[in-house]
Amino acid sequence: MIARSQRERLLEAAIRVVAEKGYAAATVADLTREAGISRTTFYAMFDDKEGCFLAAYDGIVDALVRRVTLAYETEKGWPQRARAGLAALLEALAEEPAVARLALVDVGAAGPAAQRRYRAALQRLTPFFDEGRDFAPGGRNLPANTSRMAIGAVAGLISDEVTEGRAEYLPSLLSEVLFATLVPYIGPAAAAREVGEKTR
């Protein structure tokens, strides 16, 4: 077994502690205790709680984006690629409801830098949506912001479920998030056809 670095351990501990206690209540002492590292080691790596949290947050996002990318790229054709990417995203979030809550809802409590990270994380999904432009008839004439709109719609649907404490049921939201992804590009009738099943 490969020994994990102290940094990795600390970042994972930060996610667990913040998910459990909330960002405001979590202290550096909580993080070092959970990670089993010394205060000195902590401050050798990070200036403060915020720096550590942001690094941990980036780790969550990287892992999610990797998983989505992998699923997306195994398929051919945009609607199928989008479906696979979204399904992977919903499954990943459902596997760890506490992380999903932290990533999407509680991140706002960690201040403006964290909020910027959250918005930047969403923008990393833009290329997957932009492919809809080539797929859609007349897609070139859509507003430049179309992918951001679709992402906002998807994020709204997912955040609503997570806020209501239903993160573990996210995979059942696939029809709706797929519809939200497709609709700005191809309209409601074609989107409903692609979704291929009755929405609830």
Next chain:
Amino acid sequence: MASESRRDLILAAMIRVVGGKGYKETSVADVIEEAGTSRTTFYKHFEDKHECFLAAYEMLVEQVFAEVTSNCDGAESWLQRVENGLATIVKLFALDPELARTAVVEVAAAGAEARQLHWDAVARFTQYLEGGRELSDGRELPENISLMSAGAVSGLIFDELLAGRAAQLPALLPDLLFAMLVPYIGPRAAAEEMRRVAATT
């Protein structure tokens, strides 16, 4: 001065200060200085900063609502009402960037109760979107379509405010309108509305 109006002064000050400094950085001292009231007056009305913020946020939501509904004539078409409502919000936010930041961005930093107030407000606005179903030619639209619409619009507004570009929001109105309409009427018809609004603003 009547006690109620002093309370309102404190609430208005809370909205301005939080919008300018951020929720975390805001102290009760900042708020009473902005409001021109005493500490005693503040604590006569509120337990602490958090309680005051929640009350201020509720007032803010009512303000925005009153503004939006006063510009929404029930006799107009759904499309026209939705457009007017959106234009009102955008104008209000551009004129008062502090209010906008508090309403959309800083509320996320003020805890779970505050975020609930925000969600409730979004839900109240999305009710108005339900009328768009009639434009779908009898097609069955997803149950939560208004949430898609609201998510797309609020995402764009959030990014502008986070980047400190409240003043540029009115220029984004055509795009916002497209985002709001497209789940109901599709990209071609939504783009037409977008171009029509862009030509008149």
